[in-house]
Amino acid sequence: MxxxxxxxxxxxxxxxxxxxxxxxxxxxxxxxxxxxxxxxxxDPHIVLSRALEHGGRVVPFQASGDWDGKIVHQGDIFVTAIGAGTTYPDYKPAPFIVSSAIDGVDMVTVVTEGIFSYCGVKVKIDTDRYLGPETAAVRAQGEVVGHVTTSEYGSQMLSLGGVHHLTGGSKKEGRVTCDTLMDLSNCKPVELTIDGGATVVVQAGQAPVVNGVQEERMRVGCGSATIGMFAKQWHGKVDEVVVVDDHITGVLSEHQAGKLLDIADTGIKMKGRRSTPGRYFQVAEPGTGWGGTRISDPLSVLGPFDPKEARPGLTMLMVSTTGEHAAYYVLDEALRPIEQEMPAELKFSVERIQENCEPALCTVLFMAGAGGSLRAGVTDNPVRLTRSVKDALTRVTSGGAPVYVWPGGGITFMVDVTQMPIGAFGYVPTPALVAPIEFTLRLSDYAALGGHMDYVRPLSSLRDSAEIRPMLFTSGRRP
Structure with missing residues (x-):
């Protein structure tokens, strides 16, 4: 070394x-x-002791019958790559190549801490709040560390890091990007600013804080979906419902759900672009107000009611897709909507919308490509490892957590950082992130792909090592 x-x-x-x-x-x-x-x-090398909850075995190794319990006292154990060390300068075998038997089958797990210049995080922020325009730069400490990508249903998505931010810009940009990725991956809070948008504090497993306000919920659905879900609950209690949404605003009387319930036309006129009946696009600019739009007055999305169909006394509920904003109106003699106190039965429907909204949450997926140099620590013919992963002969994990391996060339994987032990990520000042990666396969398959068989050691050989630290870890929860 x-x-x-x-x-x-x-x-x-x-x-x-x-x-x-x-x-x-x-x-x-x-x-x-x-x-x-x-x-x-x-840092010591981490060996996980998994709690066997919800039935079934969650890791591929268990202690043999004569295990004395020095590292872990019970349950299945798994040798992670956290604290194991690296293979740099890449010709060396992985630091730990550990064998054990499971259900009579000889298995081997190869563990190493990969040095990843080609890595980043994908951030999913569950909120109806608008964060910024698509492709806008995302900054940390004033440095660009990523961009806003396509939004999904009830979620805003960020793509952060990558080799161009780590190594392709200034020294400061690389350092800040590395710090941001490491903190996010280690489940620490990070403040990000979005050009032309909001300031948001992101922490994996926690609710986002947008412009200083902690978010509570994501949308129940778009405006049209909300109409469909709750139309029966509004039938007979109110003449018209408008669900304000920055993507698809729904109108009950025009919507197919309203038609099937024989809800009469109300003469309502909506701003924006009509799509299909009861569904409107672009009713307002996106923002942090009603339904993820800029508006604070919901009446601003309405035109004058059509006197041929509207009538004095007609009732209308306007509500956002989270139920956070809601108001009740009655048309006066001039067919102008006048806000009134909301009836209890409509308050109940608004509360039902809120109940059906899932909590606002930040999800951080670490994403990296396991390159040829890392794979050389597993086998002297690295492409065989890639093929073994694609053929499902080798299982890839990160800190003991399951990963998703992308189709196509290479071993490009993603892992939910909340499923990993605390402090699983480190860095080197090149800059690059250091992350654990483990490859588990049959011992016979390992030999067939040209594995470093001379370096295979039994699991029991670890028990007296002072550099090993046991960690109790319940499946799906951080310790």
């Missing part, structure tokens, strides 16, 4: 920075240190 240099310094070769480390000091990454002239990994 290292060569002793002048003045008792050690040169670390765990990453391309190649730090010279003084006795008692750590390298630039804070991951490796000089301990009495020996290069050591600062």
């Amino acid at each position: 290292a060569d002793v240099a002048a003045s008792d310094k050690i040169r670390c070769d765990a990453c391309p920075v190649m730090c010279y480390i003084k006795p008692g000091a750590a390298g630039a990454c804070d991951r490796y240190a000089n301990h009495d002239g020996r290069l050591v990994r600062v």
Whole structure:
């Protein structure tokens, strides 16, 4: 791992920075240190003990019958790559290649901490609040670290990081991008600003904070879907309902759901572009007001009522797709909507909309490509590992968490960071992120793909290591 240099310094070769480390000091990454002239990994290697909840086995290894319980006391165990170290400068076998038997089948797990320059995070923010225009730059500490991508149903999506922000810009941009990705991946809060949009605090597993206000819920559906879901509950209680939405605003009397319930025409006139009956696009600019639009007065999306169909006393409910905003109106003699106190039965329907909205939440998916150098730590013929993953002979995990491997070339994977143990991510100042990755397969398949068989060690060999730390981890929950 290292060569002793002048003045008792050690040169670390765990990453391309190649730090010279003084006795008692750590390298630039804070991951490796000089301990009495020996290069050591600062953080211990993590072995997970999984709680067996909800039935079934959740990891591929379990302790053998003569296991003394020193690392973990019960349940299945899994050797993660967290704290294992890297394969840099890439010709070395992975730090831990561990064998064990499960249900009579010899298995092997190869673990390493990958150094990922080609990585980023995909952020899903469940909120009806408008955050910014598509393709707008997303900034952290004033530096561009990503962009707004296509919004999904009730969610705003951000794409952050990537090699161009890490290495293709200024030194500061790379450093800030690396810090942002690491904090988000380690489930820490990060403040982001969106050009032409909002300021949002993102933390995996927590509600977003938009312009200083913590969000509570995402939309129940678009305006049209809301009409369809609640039309029966409004039938006979109100003459007209408008569900304000920055994408598709719904109008009950015109909507097919209203037609099937024989709701009479009301003479309502909507601004925006009519799509199909009862569905309107572009009724207002997007923003942080009613239904993700800029408006604070819902009547601003209406034109004058048609006197041929409207009548004095006609009642109307206007509500947003989250139920956060709602108002009740009655037409006066001049067919102008006048706000009145909302009847209890309509208040109940608004509360039902709120009840059906899921909580606002931030989801962070770490995404990276496992390159040829990392795969060389598994086998002397790296393409065989890729083929083994595609053929479902090798299972990929990250810190013990399941990943989604993209189709096509390479091993490009995504993982939900809330499913991983705390502190699973680190960095090197090249800059790049350090993330755990594990490959699990049959021992016979490992030999067939040209694995480093001379470095396979039994699981029991880890039990007396002072560098191993057991961690109890319940499936689907952070410890």
